[in-house]
Amino acid sequence: MKAEIIAVGSELLLGQISNTNARFISSQLAEIGIDVFFHTVVGDNPNRLLDSIKIAEERADLIIFTGGLGPTKDDLTKETISKHLNKKLVFDNNAMIFIEDFFKRINREMTENNKKQALVLEGCTVLENKHGMAPGMLLATKSHAYMLLPGPPKEMEPMFQFEAKPLLLKLLHNETVIMSHVIRFFGIGEAELETKVQDLLDNQTNPTLAPLASDGEVTLRLTAKSNTEKDAWQRIEALQAEILHRVGKFVYGYNNDSLASKLRDILIENELTISAAESMTAGLFQSELAAVPGMGEALVGGMITYTEDVKIKQLGVNEAIIKEFSVVSSQCAEEMAVRVKEKFNTNIGIGITGAAGPDGHGGQPAGTVWIGIAYGEMAPISYKLSLSGMRNTNRLRAVKFTIHYLIQLLREQGNARI
Amino acid sequence: MKAEIIAVGSELLLGQISNTNARFISSQLAEIGIDVFFHTVVGDNPNRLLDSIKIAEERADLIIFTGGLGPTKDDLTKETISKHLNKKLVFDNNAMIFIEDFFKRINREMTENNKKQALVLEGCTVLENKHGMAPGMLLATKSHAYMLLPGPPKEMEPMFQFEAKPLLLKLLHNETVIMSHVIRFFGIGEAELETKVQDLLDNQTNPTLAPLASDGEVTLRLTAKSNTEKDAWQRIEALQAEILHRVGKFVYGYNNDSLASKLRDILIENELTISAAESMTAGLFQSELAAVPGMGEALVGGMITYTEDVKIKQLGVNEAIIKEFSVVSSQCAEEMAVRVKEKFNTNIGIGITGAAGPDGHGGQPAGTVWIGIAYGEMAPISYKLSLSGMRNTNRLRAVKFTIHYLIQLLREQGNARI
Secondary structure (H helix, E strand, C coil), rough: CEEEEEEEHHHHHCCCCHHHHHHHHHHHHCCCCCCCEEEEECCCCCCHHHHHHHHHHHCCCEEEEECCCCCCCCCHHHHHHHHHHHEEEEEHHHHHHHHHHHHCCCCCCCCCCHHHHHEEECCCCHHHCCCCCCEEEEECCCCCEEECCCCCCHHHHEEEEEHHHHHHHHHHCCCCCEEEEEEEECCCCHHHHHHHHHHHHHHHCCCCEEEEECCCCCEEEEEEEECHHHHHHHHHHHHHHHHHHHHHHHEEEEEECCEEEHHHHHHHCCCEEEEEEEEECCCHHHHHHHCCCCCCCEEEEEEECCCCCHHHHHHHHHHHHHHHHHHCCHHHHHHHHHHHHHHHHHCCCEEEEEEECCCEEEECCCEEEEEEEECCCCCCEEEEECCCCCCHHHHHHHHHHHHHHHHHHHHHHCCCCC | EEEEEEEEHHHHHHHCCCCCHHHHHHHHHHHCCCEEEEEECCEEEEHHHHHHHHHHHHHHEEEEEEECCCCCCCCCCCHHHHHCCCCCCCEEHHHHHHHHHHHHEEECCCCHHHHHEEEEEECCCCEECEEEEEEEEECCCCCCEEEEECCCCHHHHHHHHHHHHHHHHHHHHCEEEEEEEEEEECCCCHHHHHHHCHHHHHHHCCCEEECCCCCCCEEEEEEEEEHHHHHHHCCCCCHHHHHHHHHHHHEEEEEECCHHHHHHHHHHHHCCCCCECCCCCCCHHHHHHHHCCCCCCCCEEHHHHHHHHHHHHHHHHHHHHHHHHCCCCHHHHHHHHHHHHHHHHHCEEEEEEEEECCCCCCCCCEEEEEEEEEECCCCEEEEEECCCCCHHHHHHHHHHHHHHHHHHHHHHHCCCCC
């Protein structure tokens, strides 16, 4: 079954909001094995909407509309489909009762235009809206299925999951198991990763293999189809083994793992505590760690040492080191790591110093970052980055590399397995 | 001029990412008066992409493509357009040099497929990519203009603003002045704001007035059309005066201001320094300040005091206060503010403590936040928030409220004007 998603709303074409509905519905459809070949966004204009419907009918079996079911004159999705398919609009009693109740509950008088929301296409299956007034619809003709969903994500998402998806599964008569598995990489570029698995990308059909890059990370999604869960998983495992064999050293996790959640797991499992002294990242490293729940036992606290003065007086960095090597140097990053570890009495100390940009800093060009790590009794070590992004991309990238290097170091020290 | 935006990428159709590029480009085109009638999303498939191009040519003059310019085999936007328009792909020297330099800088070997990124359509205007490898293109034929932009927003957005937009303005030969002006609010909900300016929203046609809410902030965009800049601006000023009269006390800034940039301006103008002790936000407040360039003279540094022990031993919070009132209390937030101000010797000290969620903390339910501010010789004051979002929404909201309250306090103290 091929699907197309048509989002209706001029606010999308004006760039006031993103079409997150198309993303949500697409990921839901991918899970149940329905291919989406096109998304279309069209404004609140009946002629252009009709054109879009005709184009979609040429290239899809299932057409899913979002938006344009509300009470105002601009809302004309079902009116346009009604004319096009020559199906009357009829009042749905349940929807009408819900709308009247709603206005009683909020103690406001119902305006006449709200009744329009209870109109549905004759012969359709009505999808209940538990979070708003406009019901959804599924109408099947000989050639196509038309699904109409409300625009607000808070109404559409639960309606899709609990009402629409079961109906679609019925339509599919589908007994096939579809299983997805994501492998997460850091420290390798998208092009390099693809080169290493090009033959698999080209030839694998079950599981399929799809790369995706974002925010400096790359993922490979493996999707297997089978009659049983066991067989689907075995197919995924076999392909995964081959991938790990080739590029396993860049893998940091799977599925919903993030660099920070992975680090948390390693720290908690090994009962390690961590502190950080941050200059260019100014708290972003520790904030990213704290963004993951359950970091409390590992993350103790630390310092933001934005100025030289604070580095010296509050953190205790040796002034001579800054004088001799500058604040953006291997030596300063290592000293920061050692000092913060000492001061906060943790197993791991991190020091991050650099020039986020747009200007250089400490005699170094924008994008230069030094990351220092002090761990247990080991001598401190440091890593240099030469980043090329804008200020805040560089700051976030520096944080990710810090987590990446720390995970690698802890693994090398035998403190963690992949 | 009518435009259509075609986003190319199977990851969009799989629901892995949202088409935020279409939103960004649409809002930029709206500013310069170019109407967008359709967005299309199509996968990495040359036949379906070609079909989309043919449909777009029927209904638009300007076709803007995003994505599919990268190094892999899946990237085929320019290859498809090249065949369709019968235009050769030729190497762009500048792009080639940039790509080679890039790999030298990051100390990685360039794989052969990366060269493909330097290929451009013969006869096009090349748009420089300052944040990635694939250049953009603008190709004008007798009937249409084709613009090709890279997919990653970090590359596409600056390229559009600094390279593409000026070229489009030239293409337009537009003598009408279109002027946009954004008023930024914090501390008032979207519904409440709309109620207060409903008559203006309903009746204003020049300037038009458009509200938008995101991340706890609300904006009003005023867009005026005229023959002269002076007249356009006078129209905007007149409407703005009426809006400020009604809801001016919630306005924190205009256009590209952010809460953080506004605070920076006030701090720098008044030569004030700031430090912070952060518990639940764990550095996010200071990181958000440092995200704005030029904060260096005001932001000195501070502490992340995630544990009770660090609050007491490193920051010097009086243990009795925590014992008596708990770590999530007005008293603890004020004490944190006072201690960090003292320790880091700044004009302003901030203390943030709370329960981000999902669990409660310090005897308080999830979402409870106390913000303490110590300023100059004033007695410290504190503000309570009861937030209802998820963990990281709450953390970011706490940071925004902290900046908001601080700006208000500094204004009341006569340190800053709107």
